[in-house]
Each structure stands twice: as C-alpha cells, then as structure tokens.
Amino acid sequence: MPKKLFIKTYGCQMNVYDSARMTDVLAPLGYEPVEQPDGADMVILNTCHIREKAAEKVYSELGRLRPLKLAREEAGDSMILAVGGCVAQAEGEEVRRRAPWVDVVFGPQAYHRLPDMVIEVQRRAVVDTGFPVETKFDSLPGESSPRGPAAFLTIQEGCDKFCTFCVVPYTRGMEYSRPVADILAEARRLVASGTSEITLLGQNVNAYHGDGQNGQLTSLARLIRELAEIDGLKRLRYTTSHPRDMDNELISAHAEVDVLMPYLHLPVQSGSDQILAEMNRRHSADDYRHLIDRIRAARPDIALSSDFIVGFPGETDADFKSTLKLVRDVEYASAYSFRYSQRPGTPAADRDDQVPEDVKAARLTELQGLIDQQSRAFNLLTVDQTLDVLLERRGRHAGQLVGRSPFMQAVHVDAPDSYLGRIASVRIDAALPNSLSGSFAEEGSSEDQSAHAV
Numbered sequence: 001m002p003k004k005l006f007i008k009t010y011g012c013q014m015n016v017y018d019s020a021r022m023t024d025v026l027a028p029l030g031y032e033p034v035e036q037p038d039g040a041d042m043v044i045l046n047t048c049h050i051r052e053k054a055a056e057k058v059y060s061e062l063g064r065l066r067p068l069k070l071a072r073e074e075a076g077d078s079m080i081l082a083v084g085g086c087v088a089q090a091e092g093e094e095v096r097r098r099a100p101w102v103d104v105v106f107g108p109q110a111y112h113r114l115p116d117m118v119i120e121v122q123r124r125a126v127v128d129t130g131f132p133v134e135t136k137f138d139s140l141p142g143e144s145s146p147r148g149p150a151a152f153l154t155i156q157e158g159c160d161k162f163c164t165f166c167v168v169p170y171t172r173g174m175e176y177s178r179p180v181a182d183i184l185a186e187a188r189r190l191v192a193s194g195t196s197e198i199t200l201l202g203q204n205v206n207a208y209h210g211d212g213q214n215g216q217l218t219s220l221a222r223l224i225r226e227l228a229e230i231d232g233l234k235r236l237r238y239t240t241s242h243p244r245d246m247d248n249e250l251i252s253a254h255a256e257v258d259v260l261m262p263y264l265h266l267p268v269q270s271g272s273d274q275i276l277a278e279m280n281r282r283h284s285a286d287d288y289r290h291l292i293d294r295i296r297a298a299r300p301d302i303a304l305s306s307d308f309i310v311g312f313p314g315e316t317d318a319d320f321k322s323t324l325k326l327v328r329d330v331e332y333a334s335a336y337s338f339r340y341s342q343r344p345g346t347p348a349a350d351r352d353d354q355v356p357e358d359v360k361a362a363r364l365t366e367l368q369g370l371i372d373q374q375s376r377a378f379n380l381l382t383v384d385q386t387l388d389v390l391l392e393r394r395g396r397h398a399g400q401l402v403g404r405s406p407f408m409q410a411v412h413v414d415a416p417d418s419y420l421g422r423i424a425s426v427r428i429d430a431a432l433p434n435s436l437s438g439s440f441a442e443e444g445s446s447e448d449q450s451a452h453a454v
C-alpha cells in the first residue's frame with residue numbers, strides 16, 4: 001500500500017526543485033505525493049528564510065499541523081512531521097524546542113539522507129543540519145516521475161558573496177557547482193521524459209564553475225552551449241545571476257545560442273552607490289547600467305528583470321531617488337521589490353539606523369507603481385505580435401491553457417489539453433496587468449492549428 005507524502009514548498013524555485021527531488025528520494029520507500037496534509041503518512045515543510053518573519057510563519061503552520069498528527073495517532077496511525085529547507089538550517093534544534101511534535105529537522109544539504117531519517121525516527125527525533133562532505137547530488141536517484149514541459153535543474157548552490165542583508169551564505173553554505181556530466185545526464189533524462197524547457201538554477205547561477213568533461217572548470221556560458229546540443233531541448237533559461245559574474249562569454253551566449261531565451265533576471269537591489277557599497281554588492285549603479293548596455297547590444301530584444309530592496313538601513317530619500325532613476329534608465333519588463341527586513345545573523349540586521357516601516361512602505365508603493373507601469377508598457381508592445389508559447393498547464397477556466405512566451409510572460413490561450421507541452425504560435429490579443437491573452441496565430445480547424453505547434 002503506497003504511503004502518502006505531502007510537501008509544502010515555500011519560497012524560491014530552488015526549493016521547488018528540492019521538493020521534487022525529496023519526492024524522488026522517498027519514492028523507493030513507497031511514498032507517493034498527495035495534495036493535502038490530511039491523512040498523509042509524512043508531511044514535509046520545505047521552508048525559505050528570505051521573506052519577512054519566515055520562521056514565525058513556519059511555527060504557525062506547525063501549530064496547524066499538530067491536530068492532524070494527533071488525530072492520526074489517536075486512530076492508531078502515524079504521521080512523520082519534518083521541517084526542511086533554510087528555516088530548518090537556521091533554527092536547528094530550536095524547531096524541536098518550540099514544536100516538540102516535529103520528528104525530523106533537516107537542512108537543504110541533507111535531504112538525500114531522508115530515507116535513513118525515516119528509519120531512524122522510529123527510535124528518536126532527528127536533527128540533521130550539517131554540511132556533509134559528500135554532496136547530496138551524488139546520492140540522488142533519477143526522477144520518479146516526468147517533470148512536465150518546463151522543468152528546473154539545480155546546477156549550483158550556495159554563495160560566497162555575503163551581501164549584508166542575506167542569509168543564503170549561512171543557510172546554503174559556500175558556492176558549489178555540480179559537474180557538467182551530471183547536469184547533462186539529468187537534462188537528457190528530463191528531455192527524454194517530455195521536458196522542452198529547462199531553467200538552470202543556482203543561488204548565484206552565473207558563478208557556476210563545474211568540473212568539465214575535459215577535466216577543466218567549465219563556465220555557465222560553456223555549459224549552456226553543451227546543453228544546447230541536446231536533441232529535443234527547445235528552451236533554456238537560468239536564474240538567479242549576480243551582476244559581477246555576468247562575463248563577456250555569457251553575454252555572447254545570449255547573442256549566439258538560439259535556445260537561450262531572451263529573458264534575464266539580474267538583481268541590482270538598489271540604485272544608490274552608497275547603499276550598494278553597504279550591501280557589499282561590489283559594483284556601482286553605473287557598472288550595472290553599462291552591463292545592461294552590453295547585454296542589450298548582444299540581444300536587443302531581451303526582457304530584463306531585477307530584485308529591489310527598499311528601506312535598507314541608512315537609506316535616505318536621495319538614495320531611494322537614485323533607485324527610481326536607475327529603474328527609469330533601465331526600463332524593466334518585470335521586477336520584484338521588497339521592504340528590507342532584518343535577518344538575524346546578517347550584518348545589516350544589527351545596524352541602529354533602521355528605516356521606519358511607514359517610510360519603507362511609502363517607498364515600496366512608489367517603486368512598485370513605476371515597475372508596474374514599465375511591465376504594462378512591455379506587455380503592450382507584444383499585443384498583435386505572434387509569439388512562440390510553451391503551453392505548460394491548464395488555466396483556471398475550462399478549455400484554457402497557460403504557457404510562457406520567450407520573454408517569460410504568462411500567456412492564456414483557449415486550447416484543448418492535447419496542446420499541453422507544445423510550443424505554439426500565439427497571436428497576442430490583449431495585455432492584462434500580469435499576463436497576456438492570445439489565440440492561435442492562424443484560423444483553422446484544430447488539425448490545421450496543430451501544424452503551428454512544434
């Protein structure tokens with residue numbers, strides 16, 4: 001009888017990838033994924049430490065799960081409750097102190113050992129937040145199920161940059177790059193199981209420097225060119241990048257590698273040189289502007305995205321205006337912006353010049369208004385154009401599919417399920433606030449339409 005596994009994933013795409021790999025690791029033990037925690041034999045919270053009050057949200061969720069676990073036990077069954085990811089790494093034993101009904105606490109580098117933990121937990125609670133010498137990637141099995149038309153593939157983890165607001169170097173550890181051969185093998189398996197688009201993931205993905213097949217270190221640009229040779233792989237993306245690791249070779253790849261999509265998420269965080277220095281970003285606002293110029297020279301139609309933090313300690317009105325100016329200069333297709341919030345253990349958290357919350361809120365509203373304007377303008381440019389859309393999943397309405405344009409825009413199209421997984425030519429009819437809607441590019445029966453799908 002299969003055992004039910006429920007995983008709740010918080011945060012970034014790397015956690016989405018990790019959750020899928022946890023499912024793979026537990027599949028040989030008979031665990032099958034389910035959509036709800038009720039009645040599950042194992043519940044994993046795969047947590048993220050990036051957002052505000054991340055740990056408190058996890059403790060609240062653990063409080064909600066407690067009655068479910070007790071109900072199972074009263075019925076003579078059991079439920080293993082596990083907390084993984086970056087909050088688990090940061091909190092460690094504290095999770096069990098505050099929520100003693102948790103059975104397993106494991107960090108992002110330890111999930112390959114979940115089968116051992118499941119056995120060990122029969123005897124005692126497990127806390128495994130070490131950074132093992134062996135890499136988890138060497139111990140992961142193949143994928144237990146197809147990943148769908150668009151899949152993530154983690155190629156790099158950890159970060160050595162130590163931005164003063166960020167917990168990643170403490171929770172994910174130092175930079176590690178997977179060997180090229182392992183990545184190619186995983187990519188080939190994904191394509192063979194029906195994946196057309198792969199997004200290469202890393203906390204600092206363009207710092208990638210994995211062992212190559214020729215025994216030399218391989219850059220991200222070189223890796224992209226090797227992946228582009230895989231028959232059947234139609235689209236490649238990568239995220240998240242640091243401006244300092246955006247080298248000429250990688251910029252050239254955007255001009256020369258057809259399957260590399262014209263979209264780049266390149267966080268800048270602030271437009272103020274003073275704040276950038278205090279964040280330890282090690283580049284200026286003008287360095288970033290010049291970089292954007294070089295990227296656009298290589299790939300003029302590229303859609304650019306970024307992350308911004310407003311209200312970093314000591315940020316003045318003038319600093320914030322510099323951020324608005326940078327946004328106006330660059331003109332983004334999309335961007336994510338957040339209020340600065342203190343992360344315990346990071347240098348910026350201890351500063352005594354924290355910006356008041358109401359000031360942060362007002363700045364965030366202004367910045368988001370500007371970014372929304374730019375996103376709308378970018379989306380409007382695509383109206384009446386025909387775009388290749390990879391149809392990834394069903395939409396909210398019956399008979400509707402949702403896919404992504406090359407520029408990462410979500411596109412809604414009326415189409416039968418048989419179109420799932422195809423790249424179709426879609427004429428964009430309307431730009432909605434956060435997505436596009438379109439129709440198949442040429443009139444005709446569904447048989448004719450299928451001629452436009454590749």
Ligand code: SF4
Pocket residue numbers: 159160161162163166167168169203204242
């Ligand atoms: S480069 Fe990114 S992951 Fe690394 S410390 Fe800075 S913000 Fe965090």
